[in-house]
Amino acid sequence: MPEFLELVSPPEALHTLLGHLPAQPQPEEVESVHAAGRVTYAAVTAPHALPAFPRSTVDGYAVRAADTHGASESLPAYLSLIGEVPMGAQPDVRLGRGECALIHTGGMLPEGADAVVMIEHTQQARPEEIEILRAVGVGENVLKTGEDVQRGEEVIPAGTRLRAAEIGGLMALGITRVRVARRPRVAILSSGDEVVPPDQQPGPGQVRDVNTYTLQTLVTQAGGEPLSYGIIPDRAEAFRTAAERALAACDVVVFTAGSSVSVRDLTARTIDSLGEPGTLVHGVNVRPGKPTILAVCAGKPVIGLPGNPVSALVIGGIFVTRVIERLLGLQRELPRPAVPARLSVNLASVSGREDWVGVRLRRGPEGYLAEPVFGKSNLIFTLARADGLIRIPAEANGLPAGARVEVVLL
């Protein structure tokens, strides 16, 4: 078919597309408490050290380490108990030679102290005297000021996706608002004269829109803001009008066109009318998803996905997700986590083409088995029955039963 004369591999296609995209996201400030999943716009530096004061890491007695030198169960050191460090306040004692103070985990070390003896290694001899049964070195059981973080230190690099740990770190430093990348607005244009909205009863020959909703979910998960432009009729004028509106208002435009050649051609022509450089890739060497179009128009990525719901979701997971991550300025690219499994059956594939196959996980005697979920035509419930996808690389000629596979969960 002439439209697929030059099929490129998925990594090549992605590389070409990303190479044309701006790297710099737009900033916005949000409350840190609501920032999970957002990506930092700039590096975050510590306004003060953490901990901000020397803290005990155990329950015990604050001491001068030198005073415990040589202490043992058979030959304890005896220290005078001069007080107790209150939690959350400055100690009102100051340790002199031969003195100690009761301290709790997290308590502030009193002046003069340089170590803490765990309570298990002490005995109270008399009300005002503590037997130290084990020697401690300077700094033992103590967190020094700045041991976690120094003042002015970069604690979260730019382009970091904020997780629970980073949210906690921001709070520890009193950073209750944080600058993050604005979510890229992703326009979703569904099309097809046979497609009706889900709340409508389809007439004969009609089907309900699926792709708008699977892609909305995908975009949200990747960190983008989906905007639906509805179902566009299969006419050049309607396509162009909707696409121009979408391109003006959004950062990314995603078409999910019908599956017939004529509608795909309509998508391709529309995309090329939107601005330079236009189509970069037309046809990717992957199944499902061959008729994918990747373009950049007026500086914005425009992606034409196949109309088949399974293809749209699988290919969207490859290209739309990565485009959103690029526009967010995500710096550290971690591998997609997966579940290791063994293939339950032989799986054929065409050498030279990358295949993605839906599988269901079943617990076997030695770990998980991945059972391919076959569906003649890749309808939506084929995918709903799958736990995840496995990739058959282009260089493989299928995979034998028992092969180790990595199941990327859907």
Place this chain on the structure above:
Amino acid sequence: MPEFLELVSPPEALHTLLGHLPAQPQPEEVESVHAAGRVTYAAVTAPHALPAFPRSTVDGYAVRAADTHGASESLPAYLSLIGEVPMGAQPDVRLGRGECALIHTGGMLPEGADAVVMIEHTQQARPEEIEILRAVGVGENVLKTGEDVQRGEEVIPAGTRLRAAEIGGLMALGITRVRVARRPRVAILSSGDEVVPPDQQPGPGQVRDVNTYTLQTLVTQAGGEPLSYGIIPDRAEAFRTAAERALAACDVVVFTAGSSVSVRDLTARTIDSLGEPGTLVHGVNVRPGKPTILAVCAGKPVIGLPGNPVSALVIGGIFVTRVIERLLGLQRELPRPAVPARLSVNLASVSGREDWVGVRLRRGPEGYLAEPVFGKSNLIFTLARADGLIRIPAEANGLPAGARVEVVLL
């Protein structure tokens, strides 16, 4: 230490806790378009078949398969072209013997047709005549009515976490509202006389609250609704009053207590005053997280997490997450996806105790290396520097450099 006389393993502890929990969640109805991540309360059955009519899976000509019998490039079959099937409408033609109709991918098969010949295997001989260059069998290139889903078929089991694919499937069936499990309300009670809110400047000896915010994020990710009960002063009366309010209003109560023994004892006593059966597990054989308390009071799970932010988050990921999943009625438990890597250094551990160690991933010549992120005291930025966690099983005596590990991303 007497409080940890009977340490149990994490799986044992979890099993004990889950065994005391109610299995039946509360239902609520939500719009399907906003249902991603929610868990189905009841099985979803198909109100009609999918596809609802026989559809072509290719661009080509609808035919009676018998009319193409024996057709080949050298000896084509000639069929009369009687029309074109419009997209999204009932075909206005009916195929008789020796007739064919132009049809597009997704188009409805006209009456009388039982297969489709791909356009690539045809030639238009004259305006009203098509040469068929390849024979097709009955049903070829056709999706039968109900081939994806039969009317009345269970398409999504109860207790399924809805992903993009299921949202798409619901839409395809016109199910725009769906009954899901109500999000369990999870009360988070922080405590510690030294703890102040993040927007407050800590005085000497004070630190900002971290655990409330890391746990909120964790609870939200697991599918629960976090409710913060603020920072409770370290006094029995304050503890009990807050805990009783939380238990009355929420489905789960999570304490994150200070790290000193006295505060942990206060938590334990408070929990035991809340109702039967009270504490089930006090002390888990895991690092970090030994001083964990698991309880059920008045039919509701109550969890006492260690005050250390790293411990609270790691242990929360084990116990709080699983409790929420249980209360959601999640049925199919999939393994946590992970990134396979090799350990960069020898890692010691105490045999007989499960250890969780934060690691950072680095791309090596043969896949990923997992580099332990060491922090003397498990402060929050220790964890923020980690990409994920590896588990050293209780039966292991540490792990050697080069060992294969599974990194669970944070």
